[in-house]
Amino acid sequence: MLSIAITGANGQLGQSLRAIAPLFPNLDLKFFNRSELDVTNRKSIQEAFGSKHFDYLINCAAYTNVVGAESNSEAANLLNGLAAGYLAEAAQKNKTHLVQISTDYVFDGTKLEPYVPTDLTNPLSVYGQSKLLGEQLVAQNCDHYSVIRTSWVYSEFGSNFYTKIKTRADEGQILWITDEYIGCPTYAPKLAQHILSGITKGDLPQGVSHFAGKEVMTWFGLARKLLPEADIRVAPKEKQPLSVNRPKYSALAG
Numbered sequence: 001m002l003s004i005a006i007t008g009a010n011g012q013l014g015q016s017l018r019a020i021a022p023l024f025p026n027l028d029l030k031f032f033n034r035s036e037l038d039v040t041n042r043k044s045i046q047e048a049f050g051s052k053h054f055d056y057l058i059n060c061a062a063y064t065n066v067v068g069a070e071s072n073s074e075a076a077n078l079l080n081g082l083a084a085g086y087l088a089e090a091a092q093k094n095k096t097h098l099v100q101i102s103t104d105y106v107f108d109g110t111k112l113e114p115y116v117p118t119d120l121t122n123p124l125s126v127y128g129q130s131k132l133l134g135e136q137l138v139a140q141n142c143d144h145y146s147v148i149r150t151s152w153v154y155s156e157f158g159s160n161f162y163t164k165i166k167t168r169a170d171e172g173q174i175l176w177i178t179d180e181y182i183g184c185p186t187y188a189p190k191l192a193q194h195i196l197s198g199i200t201k202g203d204l205p206q207g208v209s210h211f212a213g214k215e216v217m218t219w220f221g222l223a224r225k226l227l228p229e230a231d232i233r234v235a236p237k238e239k240q241p242l243s244v245n246r247p248k249y250s251a252l253a254g
């Protein structure tokens with residue numbers, strides 16, 4: 001039976017892995033939430049992974065507040081960058097395959113067709129830069145890893161685009177949603193399924209790969225798809241929060 005450690009287990013990907021775990025009875029999954037294992041603490045990582053061997057480590061811990069990262073670059077770099085490196089060191093030492101999740105925000109969005117893993121990265125935001133740092137430190141510090149870039153992750157778990165617009169729609173609000181950006185929304189349990197099924201079958205892509213939903217759309221299009229009954233309108237510029245530089249186009253292709 002393969003043993004798998006999951007860090008950042010209370011986030012939406014962590015909760016999605018937990019939800020589909022019963023479909024994979026041949027995997028022994030151990031979930032670590034933030035209070036059980038702080039991935040920014042190198043010593044705790046060494047202790048957790050030195051005392052028990054895991055075949056795989058899926059790192060779901062991340063600083064995902066894209067706007068907040070702009071004014072908290074140190075915290076974003078620590079969690080998305082350095083901590084990924086600490087986990088990679090532990091993975092290397094303990095013969096564990098590290099699965100690190102990354103993002104479409106490593107790209108600048110100037111390409112006119114879906115990004116492939118070998119495309120040049122050029123993040124526009126602190127969040128994107130910190131995630132790219134994580135990719136680099138993983139590659140530098142361990143031999144056996146899968147960096148999976150995904151995009152626009154949503155689910156019924158935790159706080160994300162879907163749960164936020166659903167709450168507002170349930171309160172009877174008009175939803176003003178931008179149509180400025182184009183990408184591939186990804187349902188978190190599908191990403192979770194991709195990872196666990198790849199581990200089970202032994203065909204999880206090594207190195208850097210992309211996994212995202214198949215449909216290319218705007219945030220406005222996604223809102224309409226998720227909540228067809230709600231009153232959803234395209235946000236004019238003045239209704240859009242002052243924001244971070246994000247890639248205008250970030251569809252991902254395998």
Ligand SMILES: NC(=O)c1ccc[n+]([C@@H]2O[C@H](COP(=O)([O-])OP(=O)(O)OC[C@H]3O[C@@H](n4cnc5c(N)ncnc54)[C@H](OP(=O)(O)O)[C@@H]3O)[C@@H](O)[C@H]2O)c1
Nearest residue numbers: 008010011012013034038039061062064101103150152153
């Ligand atoms: N969400 C998206 O749209 C999106 C898009 C592209 C890529 N991604 C990537 O996909 C992955 C999963 O994202 P997600 O949406 O599941 O994120 P999420 O819901 O924000 O979950 C992140 C988790 O990390 C935990 N965490 C924070 N600091 C930690 C620490 N020091 N040690 C251990 N855990 C810590 C948080 O704990 P608490 O629960 O205690 O806060 C939270 O449970 C991330 O790598 C993210 O960058 C996400």
